[in-house]
Amino acid sequence: MSSLILAHTRYLMLEQIRVPIGLVASSFFPAASMLAFVVPFTGDDPVASTRATGSMMMIGAMSAALMGLSITVAQDRELPWNPYVRTLPAGPFPRFAGRILTTMATMLVSTIPVVVIAALFTTATITVPKLLIGLLALLGGAVPFMLIGLFLGFVLASKAAIGVSQVVFFPIAILGGLFLPPQIMPDFVQKVSPFVPSRGAGELIWAVTTGTSPNMVAVIMLGVWTVIAALAAGWAYRRDEGRRFS
Amino acid sequence: MTILARTVEVTRRYGDVLALDRVSLDIRAGELVGLLGPNGAGKSTLINLFVGLRKQTSGTVELLGGSPQDPVVRRGIGVTPQETGLPESLRVGEIVDFVSAHYPKKADKGELLGRFGLDDLVKRQIGGLSGGQKRRLGVALAFAGNPRMVFLDEPTTGLDVEARRALWDGIKDFHEGGGTVLLTSHYLEEIEALAQRVVVVGHGRVLADDTVRAVRDMVGVRRVSLAAENLPELPGVLASERADGRINLVTTDPDRLVVELVRSGTPFSGLEIRPTSLEEAFLAITAKETEHV
Numbered sequence: 001m002s003s004l005i006l007a008h009t010r011y012l013m014l015e016q017i018r019v020p021i022g023l024v025a026s027s028f029f030p031a032a033s034m035l036a037f038v039v040p041f042t043g044d045d046p047v048a049s050t051r052a053t054g055s056m057m058m059i060g061a062m063s064a065a066l067m068g069l070s071i072t073v074a075q076d077r078e079l080p081w082n083p084y085v086r087t088l089p090a091g092p093f094p095r096f097a098g099r100i101l102t103t104m105a106t107m108l109v110s111t112i113p114v115v116v117i118a119a120l121f122t123t124a125t126i127t128v129p130k131l132l133i134g135l136l137a138l139l140g141g142a143v144p145f146m147l148i149g150l151f152l153g154f155v156l157a158s159k160a161a162i163g164v165s166q167v168v169f170f171p172i173a174i175l176g177g178l179f180l181p182p183q184i185m186p187d188f189v190q191k192v193s194p195f196v197p198s199r200g201a202g203e204l205i206w207a208v209t210t211g212t213s214p215n216m217v218a219v220i221m222l223g224v225w226t227v228i229a230a231l232a233a234g235w236a237y238r239r240d241e242g243r244r245f246s
Numbered sequence: 247m248t249i250l251a252r253t254v255e256v257t258r259r260y261g262d263v264l265a266l267d268r269v270s271l272d273i274r275a276g277e278l279v280g281l282l283g284p285n286g287a288g289k290s291t292l293i294n295l296f297v298g299l300r301k302q303t304s305g306t307v308e309l310l311g312g313s314p315q316d317p318v319v320r321r322g323i324g325v326t327p328q329e330t331g332l333p334e335s336l337r338v339g340e341i342v343d344f345v346s347a348h349y350p351k352k353a354d355k356g357e358l359l360g361r362f363g364l365d366d367l368v369k370r371q372i373g374g375l376s377g378g379q380k381r382r383l384g385v386a387l388a389f390a391g392n393p394r395m396v397f398l399d400e401p402t403t404g405l406d407v408e409a410r411r412a413l414w415d416g417i418k419d420f421h422e423g424g425g426t427v428l429l430t431s432h433y434l435e436e437i438e439a440l441a442q443r444v445v446v447v448g449h450g451r452v453l454a455d456d457t458v459r460a461v462r463d464m465v466g467v468r469r470v471s472l473a474a475e476n477l478p479e480l481p482g483v484l485a486s487e488r489a490d491g492r493i494n495l496v497t498t499d500p501d502r503l504v505v506e507l508v509r510s511g512t513p514f515s516g517l518e519i520r521p522t523s524l525e526e527a528f529l530a531i532t533a534k535e536t537e538h539v
Contacts, residue, residue: 007343011340015335
């Protein structure tokens with residue numbers, strides 16, 4: 001089984017590296033947001049900078065998971081290669097695992113420019129162990145988004161996935177307080193915020209990197225979202241029989 | 247002889263469309279079976295059921311004594327993609343490694359590529375291959391796991407004659423080594439060159455299941471085209487239509503038809519006799535089939 005996961009991961013990573021536009025896109029966006037929002041507004045405050053840097057990493061991870069994954073899966077489903085791969089002697093697990101591991105690698109790559117910008121242009125501080133735990137929190141918090149990405153990819157055509165994943169991405173990122181801290185947002189946003197998965201993921205990262213105590217409702221909701229998204233992704237995979245007459 | 251693949255009374259629907267209608271078929275070890283039929287006849291659906299891509303609506307599908315849905319059972323088969331849809335950015339060697347990783351009895355990479363004339367291309371990116379090379383790679387992948395049975399869906403579509411013959415040799419070698427093959431093709435010639443047994447499907451049913459010779463006689467129809475006002479009753483006409491002031495007749499015996507036509511004294515002009523395409527022949531047979539039902 002593990003050799004199959006390795007084979008699928010290797011294959012997907014090679015595709016990712018050979019056509020690195022996805023990698024560039026998911027690295028560019030958080031880096032640009034970092035320069036536009038974090039450096040000018042929080043650059044002098046070490047805690048606020050550290051926290052905002054964590055948020056930007058989560059935004060990069062979310063975009064790789066929601067947009068990257070849903071669009072790739074939807075596009076691959078439209079290629080004749082996809083039904084062929086389904087005839088190979090492997091169940092869905094190695095393919096899901098390969099996708100998730102490859103996306104995690106993309107996420108880690110997309111954090112590099114964010115970390116570099118934070119170190120050079122802000123007063124954000126972090127110890128190496130805290131950074132590593134923060135990255136683990138990032139990968140863990142990104143799991144429900146990867147599952148939502150898989151769900152969208154298996155349900156939608158690729159053109160629809162491009163649009164829908166963006167429509168899903170921005171409100172969730174904003175409501176979760178990743179662009180601006182939830183505390184300075186309007187009342188109704190503060191009420192809704194703990195119930196979107198990005199808030200829980202953000203809470204985890206902020207807690208391990210800046211030592212705040214997390215909002216427990218948000219963390220529990222992150223777990224709930226993970227379960228719902230896993231069920232939805234599994235359902236979508238089973239219902240997907242490729243194109244009708246392929 | 248051992249049965250490697252079998253359907254028993256299998257029906258598959260897509261919504262209101264009946265793609266397969268109570269099909270029963272046995273494929274025994276060591277057979278090389280050609281599956282023929284026009285587009286939409288149910289060929290691809292049948293293969294998709296055998297390789298586990300789809301589930302039947304009712305009936306039983308067996309593969310190597312188990313269910314095609316079971317990945318372990320599928321270790322004994324090889325499949326070739328129907329269209330050239332290989333991932334462009336990967337190298338030839340990498341894609342063979344990826345596919346081989348799924349099988350316990352892997353074929354040697356160098357030997358496999360050599361068998362299909364791809365020796366020098368291990369390091370080449372798939373996007374840089376010619377159409378024929380991609381096609382051959384697709385067929386080679388079916389043999390990557392040293393399977394007992396392969397499903398080759400249109401293996402030589404788009405190949406030139408020489409490349410097609412080279413591929414045929416590869417398929418023949420596998421069969422002579424005891425391998426079992428289910429092959430679909432648009433080319434009657436290809437089925438003739440390779441298969442011993444031919445299964446003809448149309449409208450989701452098995453219309454014929456016989457030796458190549460018997461089926462060739464059955465589809466060996468001609469199109470007789472002429473301009474005439476009215477025609478008498480003529481023998482052996484499977485189908486007729488009027489188009490652009492001409493009458494087109496599909497028949498199994500054009501010689502007798504013309505003799506009868508001349509004997510009847512009916513005035514006509516512009517007589518042409520030409521072979522029908524396989525597609526037309528099947529349309530004629532399936533149309534006849536429907537009339538009889």
